[in-house]
Amino acid sequence: MSALSNWSWDYDGWIVLAGILCAVAASLPGNFLLLRRMSLLGDAISHAILPGLAVAFLITGSRSSLPMFLGAVIVGLLTAVFTEWIRNFGEVDEGASMGVVFTTLFALGLVMIVQAADHVDLDPGCVLYGSLETTTFDMVNVAGTEIPRVVLVLAAVTVINLVVVVLFFKELKLSAFDPALATTCGISARLMHYLLMIIVAVTAVASFESVGNILVVAMFVVPPATAFLLTERLRSMIIVSALIAAVSATLGHVSALVVPSWFGYRSTSTSGMMALCAGILFFAVSLFAPQHGVLIRILRRQRLSRRILSEDLIALLYRMDERKSGVVASIDQLRAALLSGGLMSSLLMKQHARKGHVIATANGYQLTDSGRRLGAELVRSHRLWEQYLVSEGGVAVDRIHGQAEQLEHFTGRELRDRLQQETSAPVLDPHGSPIPPE
Amino acid sequence: MSGSIAQPPNNTLPLSVRDLTVAWYRKPVIWDVGLDVTPGQLVGVIGPNGAGKSTFLKAIMDLVPRASGRIEIFGQSYKRSRHRVGYVPQRESVDWDFPVSVLDVVTMGLYGKIGWCMPVRRHHREAALRALERVGIGEFANRQISQLSGGQQQRTFLARALVQDADLYLMDEPFAAVDAATEKAIVQILREMKQAGKTTIVIHHDLHTVPEYFDSVVLLNMRVVASGPTETVFTRDNLEKTYGGRLTLLDEATEAMRRRERTL
Numbered sequence: 001m002s003a004l005s006n007w008s009w010d011y012d013g014w015i016v017l018a019g020i021l022c023a024v025a026a027s028l029p030g031n032f033l034l035l036r037r038m039s040l041l042g043d044a045i046s047h048a049i050l051p052g053l054a055v056a057f058l059i060t061g062s063r064s065s066l067p068m069f070l071g072a073v074i075v076g077l078l079t080a081v082f083t084e085w086i087r088n089f090g091e092v093d094e095g096a097s098m099g100v101v102f103t104t105l106f107a108l109g110l111v112m113i114v115q116a117a118d119h120v121d122l123d124p125g126c127v128l129y130g131s132l133e134t135t136t137f138d139m140v141n142v143a144g145t146e147i148p149r150v151v152l153v154l155a156a157v158t159v160i161n162l163v164v165v166v167l168f169f170k171e172l173k174l175s176a177f178d179p180a181l182a183t184t185c186g187i188s189a190r191l192m193h194y195l196l197m198i199i200v201a202v203t204a205v206a207s208f209e210s211v212g213n214i215l216v217v218a219m220f221v222v223p224p225a226t227a228f229l230l231t232e233r234l235r236s237m238i239i240v241s242a243l244i245a246a247v248s249a250t251l252g253h254v255s256a257l258v259v260p261s262w263f264g265y266r267s268t269s270t271s272g273m274m275a276l277c278a279g280i281l282f283f284a285v286s287l288f289a290p291q292h293g294v295l296i297r298i299l300r301r302q303r304l305s306r307r308i309l310s311e312d313l314i315a316l317l318y319r320m321d322e323r324k325s326g327v328v329a330s331i332d333q334l335r336a337a338l339l340s341g342g343l344m345s346s347l348l349m350k351q352h353a354r355k356g357h358v359i360a361t362a363n364g365y366q367l368t369d370s371g372r373r374l375g376a377e378l379v380r381s382h383r384l385w386e387q388y389l390v391s392e393g394g395v396a397v398d399r400i401h402g403q404a405e406q407l408e409h410f411t412g413r414e415l416r417d418r419l420q421q422e423t424s425a426p427v428l429d430p431h432g433s434p435i436p437p438e
Numbered sequence: 439m440s441g442s443i444a445q446p447p448n449n450t451l452p453l454s455v456r457d458l459t460v461a462w463y464r465k466p467v468i469w470d471v472g473l474d475v476t477p478g479q480l481v482g483v484i485g486p487n488g489a490g491k492s493t494f495l496k497a498i499m500d501l502v503p504r505a506s507g508r509i510e511i512f513g514q515s516y517k518r519s520r521h522r523v524g525y526v527p528q529r530e531s532v533d534w535d536f537p538v539s540v541l542d543v544v545t546m547g548l549y550g551k552i553g554w555c556m557p558v559r560r561h562h563r564e565a566a567l568r569a570l571e572r573v574g575i576g577e578f579a580n581r582q583i584s585q586l587s588g589g590q591q592q593r594t595f596l597a598r599a600l601v602q603d604a605d606l607y608l609m610d611e612p613f614a615a616v617d618a619a620t621e622k623a624i625v626q627i628l629r630e631m632k633q634a635g636k637t638t639i640v641i642h643h644d645l646h647t648v649p650e651y652f653d654s655v656v657l658l659n660m661r662v663v664a665s666g667p668t669e670t671v672f673t674r675d676n677l678e679k680t681y682g683g684r685l686t687l688l689d690e691a692t693e694a695m696r697r698r699e700r701t702l
Contacts (some may be wrong), residue, residue, distance in 0.1 A: 035533070035536060035537075037533075091463075167555050168554075168555065170549055170552070170555075170556075170557075170558065171549070171554065171555075173538070173542075173546075174546050174549050176536075177532055177533070177536050177538065177543070177546070178527065178531070178532050178546065180496070180499075180501055180525065180527050180531065181525060181527065181546065181547075181598075182549075183499075183500075183501060184499050184501070184520065184523065184525045184550075185520075185546075185549050185550030186520055186521075186550050187549060187550065187554075228537065231537055232537055232539075232582040233537050233538065233539065233542075233582075234536075234537045234538055234542075236537075237537050
């Protein structure tokens with residue numbers, strides 16, 4: 001952690017704050033972009049504003065002027081407008097028309113900047129990767145305190161975005177979920193679209209010239225996508241996305257200082273590392289999310305297959321018991337019949353013994369009364385399904401076993417009663433085996 | 439007739455459509471549609487796939503641009519009578535993974551009334567809950583919508599239409615792929631709405647249930663093939679005209695026009 005020994009709140013503190021503000025500001029509208037499946041529009045706008053910056057810059061010759069800001073915002077909005085035009089008139093899908101618009105505008109801006117680069121001080125590289133590290137070079141005195149200009153601008157943008165999202169929460173939500181209904185309610189989905197585009201463009205422009213493109217583009221998409229995996233309500237999704245954005249920014253700066261030193265390098269690009277941290281957080285969440293995470297889904301699947309095996313064991317023992325009452329079956333017999341793993345089967349049979357479904361004897365397991373009831377339910381479900389598939393579905397008798405074998409594990413008392421009704425209460429299943437009574 | 443009619447009777451019609459044409463790249467989707475709907479009716483719109491049924495509903499609400507035609511709702515333009523029209527879009531038209539609760543979706547029906555930037559209040563949520571209970575899924579109010587079955591989704595949409603408390607309802611296939619219990623519940627609600635004097639226009643696919651459900655029908659295939667009371671209009675002859683012959687010559691002519699445009 002020696003890399004952090006040079007940490008200075010006057011320097012690093014401002015950088016982290018600038019990163020947090022940019023990340024939070026971008027993540028707020030990003031939620032709506034994500035839900036409207038137009039996340040890449042944030043990317044497109046962020047790139048397309050380059051010619052706006054360049055034109056305003058060439059005209060005014062200054063980097064921090066209001067005209068430059070407005071010029072870029074207007075071009076950003078034009079991106080959204082052009083994208084829609086091309087989609088409508090060119091008969092191509094949204095992704096393609098977006099691609100056409102923003103690469104063209106971006107290239108135009110690049111050409112203009114390079115042309116102007118001889119006599120002006122605007123570095124295309126700096127615009128792309130950002131220069132968070134120079135945050136404290138440009139300080140403004142506010143009420144006696146020296147504050148970086150970047151922080152002021154980004155704070156203003158964050159407040160604007162927050163106000164828009166809070167004030168128009170209902171309208172943004174409805175027009176994202178059901179634009180047709182929004183429009184018929186008098187909340188023009190088109191109007192909300194452009195309101196969203198305005199704050200996206202303002203955020204992109206403000207971030208572009210201070211923290212660079214990569215950070216804002218990442219924060220439009222990644223924190224909302226992460227929050228989407230974790231939440232079930234829009235309000236909490238927005239809050240969580242802002243938190244994730246802030247955490248990514250903080251972690252990003254710290255790791256930009258620390259991680260390279262592990263490998264003997266000097267610190268790396270801060271805004272790049274912030275974006276990378278957001279990506280890593282997303283990856284972690286997609287693995288570990290409590291509802292939609294990859295791990296929990298694997299666990300659920302395994303638990304289900306354990307339950308099914310456990311039920312299959314009891315049902316098998318019941319069938320053997322049917323042929324020869326009071327039969328004692330060894331674990332090897334059971335395992336061979338079910339083609340299941342030895343360890344898992346023994347574990348599950350021990351579990352059944354603990355629950356009193358079976359009695360463990362020296363030669364194997366024997367059903368108890370409660371185990372017999374359990375087995376009867378499963379076998380009843382199985383045979384009722386077989387009967388149902390044949391009599392109601394017209395499925396061939398030799399094809400029903402596999403189907404019924406799956407369905408029996410998801411069939412409760414109520415469904416069995418209905419099966420019994422629909423199949424007019426048969427005594428034997430299609431194979432001629434008796435259907436146990438309830 | 440007596441001369442004491444203050445307004446011409448036409449003005450009180452929930453819906454009056456004249457010469458409506460909607461085109462998509464010059465190709466007419468619906469063509470020269472005219473229709474009058476009298477109050478308190480349950481109207482079924484029937485026609486084959488691609489006949490322009492959804493487009494017809496959307497054109498009524500200005501959701502798609504129309505090439506020509508005049509539409510009056512309760513004697514006024516749609517814009518002025520918007521608050522009297524409730525819309526139930528096709529279930530597939532929205533993303534059911536959207537992070538909102540069932541109650542949220544129903545409350546959306548009130549957003550127009552609540553007004554810009556005003557918060558949703560408790561009595562709005564209570565009204566939404568009552569509507570959910572009326573369609574029989576009150577217990578799902580706090581679920582996320584992704585957990586609903588198809589029938590429950592459709593009931594949610596119906597509840598949302600109910601809280602809108604409109605006078606004219608336009609429903610796009612509310613019976614599509616729902617279970618039998620839901621279908622029964624929806625029919626029940628539609629009848630109650632009719633009793634309350636509401637007018638409802640429903641796009642419908644299942645020809646068997648048409649005579650049972652609807653007072654009058656509109657047979658649509660680009661143009662209105664026939665419309666009127668179900669018992670006189672819903673005939674084999676008219677159905678054959680609706681489902682058999684499209685205006686194939688018109689199709690060919692517009693296709694030729696498009697080809698011409700492309701080659702020039």
